[in-house]
Amino acid sequence: MFILVILLSLAWTMQVIKNTLQVTISHVKYMHFSCGADLDTSMALHDTFKHSIGSICIGSVLVPVLGVIHGSAQATSLISGDADEFMFSCTNCYSGVASRLITYGNRWGFVHLGVYKKGFVQASIDTWETFKRAGLEPLIDSDLTSSFCFLCGVAGGAICTLVGGSWALVVYKGYATEVSIYAFLIGYFMCRVAMAWPQACVSAYYVAYAENPQSVQFDQTIPARIQVLLRSQA
Template sequence: MGYAASLAAGVVALVSAVIQSLYGIWVSPRFEYASRVLSVSIADPPTQSMRLAFSSILIGILYCSFMVCGIGGARAIERTELGVLFILVILLSLGWTLQFLKNVLQVTISRVKYMHLAGGVIMDTKVALNDTVKYLTGSVSIGSILVPFISLFRGFARSTSLIGGDSGEFMFSCVSCYMGIASLLVSNGNRWGLVHVGVYNKGFVQASSDTWDIFNRVGLEELIDLDLTASFCFLSGVAGGAICSLVSGIWSIVIHKNYATEISIYAFLIGYFMVRSKNFLFLTSVILSSFSITFTHSD
């Protein structure tokens, strides 16, 4: 600790805390509606879904263990550009792998919920998982790559639009362009499309397009923009990552002070992805499945 990187990390953490506090105040009027949606969504969970969630947690822990060994090996050699690149690839692999596991379970739960809502059939969760892995791995893999980047760009575009408004300043002159690109991207790649992937065995892009068309026809786009599910999972992941970072940072200061900053950053990333992708996986999956399938079935 005591380096410029440590100071930068501390400043980022402080600014993030302030932003999250302000965001919590801003969205407080929506808490009651969000709590009702959550309570209804988890009222009738599919059988064995929690077992699947805990199994994915164990897989994630095992993968993170190997990942940490890889980072340790890369860090043990002299600091080179190749070593830094290797660590970056490992971290990207961590994010994609845990995102993939989350989406596999989301598609599985979507199939089970649809069979129950559409025909009253209680489908075996293991059978649904087997079908997902056997037939839909490609679509889930593509969705796991595209959705985070599209969501990030759409969030950037919405933030720029909110801050810039109708301002004629140069830095906000491309707001309409950003929003147009974001609308095009989200219509061809969104997390709600994974529900159609599980229900109709569609490709990810086609499923996303069909789902977004349904939302537009029934006027749900504005409601989706006010959805707090993603924010809830994101902030939960940040909180989990912060706890992991704090614990590992204290431990590393006692054991090896020179590596405290790096270990804290790695621990934050691992904690963030594990909490967001696993501990709240079942909750997110049921919400998205119930929300999207209801309108799909009524259509």
């Protein structure tokens, strides 16, 4: 139990670090995409620590939990399809609950959290409502940025496991399993922190576009992609 508590503390701490970077970078990029202004990164980081660190700590707990629920609901819906079997009878209900919950805690809300200094839940709700008004829900549901960052984290963790486990087998063979597990977790979280930068840029781009689709800062990439998604679903 003590080891489990330590690992949970590590996971939460690394999530807070990652989300702090995400709020800071998304603030800088949002200002660039929305009005072409270049905000100093150190100033954005200072504002993040001053106004948003409490909300970031809350969001670091809510986002992984609600993300897992939403992802499992989407996977269940894809598996069930149009089947009428009893085991899939609650799929629509579960999907509806997951879709409702994701509005109260999603990673896109970190953009509004940094820019407008809102609470995390309110920022998530406002961001999702903005996506709905702009018709970006199909695009958001098919976004692979989070999956790409997750796979990068797994790859980084696997490399650390190979290195740490190989070293432990040579020096401390009796601890090879424990060292391999801890090396994977450390490598995974370090890669996720490093990937916070591109993830924040993508989030800021989507949110800035949703708030002002007619801005000259944007091209036709997003509308063209939405049209492709709508045709594929027809």
